[in-house]
């Protein structure tokens with residue numbers, strides 16, 4: 001409903017309506033409150049409230065009578081152009097205090113988030129908070145983290161804080177049943193507040209920490225001993241990695257590392273036109289028990305083409321349990337990540353021991369095409385013995401069972417790759433197609449380019465539409481495009 005929504009809302013009675021979306025002026029909130037009583041089946045409400053609420057008194061939650069309290073399964077409230085005392089905007093929210101799934105969005109940095117969310121403390125299970133405009137200041141001054149006493153949110157399972165200072169919020173909440181915590185593009189992040197919060201939420205399984213820059217880029221110290229956690233999956237950037245050393249992560253199996261946008265001066269910036277970089281050296285500094293538990297490492301989050309990835313060769317030997325690896329595409333023609341991987345795996349040999357590189361690797365995703373002859377040699381070495389029937393030797397590396405590429409190579413290459421994956425020696429005799437026109441990716445896959453006049457630069461690898469159709473999944477017995485959703489991320 002548009003701006004005249006209140007006229008309609010006040011004149012109709014719709015007891016069977018379950019979903020309502022409305023934009024109203026804040027002065028109409030009290031009218032809305034009385035009219036909503038007629039929507040007895042309302043389950044899902046999305047409200048955009050424009051302007052400031054004129055009243056000055058917040059009704060205390062207990063004084064909201066059972067009649068006026070509306071039990072929703074989902075509530076989304078967006079405050080726009082709201083100024084003046086924050087407390088006045090909260091009075092409407094008390095109507096919906098028994099909602100399980102709540103999302104609040106506000107424009108202002110100084111919105112009193114702890115008070116707003118405390119209204120829902122008893123019943124809320126999923127809570128998402130978002131600031132509509134990303135603060136331009138790199139570091140928001142956090143008022144006083146102790147100004148709010150901690151309030152228990154006994155049913156809260158998922159907490160998502162997006163683009164606002166999270167420390168005052170984390171410091172106001174105890175969420176013993178929390179399973180998923182997502183902190184994104186945070187300005188006011190203090191490690192101590194984060195760790196104190198984690199301590200009260202021992203059941204967190206999924207942690208997303210992105211956009212943490214300034215606060216923990218320089219070394220920080222805390223008095224915390226490593227906290228026991230049950231965290232299984234983490235999404236973060238290389239800037240967020242150091243804080244993991246303050247957690248015990250015995251259950252961690254999946255780490256998704258996002259590239260970050262970095263200006264030439266080395267300072268973190270929000271401008272998304274800047275080149276993106278991924279540094280893997282912070283991985284090497286993690287506790288070895290974290291690295292040894294890791295089975296999945298995903299460096300492709302967001303499907304970025306990265307300007308620079310540093311430290312892959314150094315990180316690989318530490319990942320002795322890794323079964324799944326996803327490598328992003330890099331911009332330059334040199335140091336292609338999948339080629340670095342293949343070279344290192346071949347150097348490590350096929351015997352699982354100190355030297356083997358990724359001895360448990362079964363599934364490889366790469367956004368670049370590998371150099372085929374090296375890959376075929378690797379597969380010949382790794383997969384040949386593994387496919388021999390009979391007694392398995394425990395000290396051998398496992399075969400690479402799945403290869404996921406940005407597109408299909410020509411059929412001769414594909415056939416050789418599949419033969420090698422099946423543990424057979426692929427023939428070298430066949431049509432040696434070399435393509436001289438078209439994009440770099442078509443040359444690499446020996447394909448006929450859809451864009452033969454593609455503009456070529458010395459540095460960057462060119463690509464045509466053929467290589468963006470999806471992901472090609474190759475095993476010894478099958479090949480073909482898979483749906484993109486198979487590459488899961490934590491984004492909702």
Ligand SMILES: [Zn+2]
Pocket residue numbers: 438439440441442448449450451463464465466
């Ligand atoms: Zn092409």
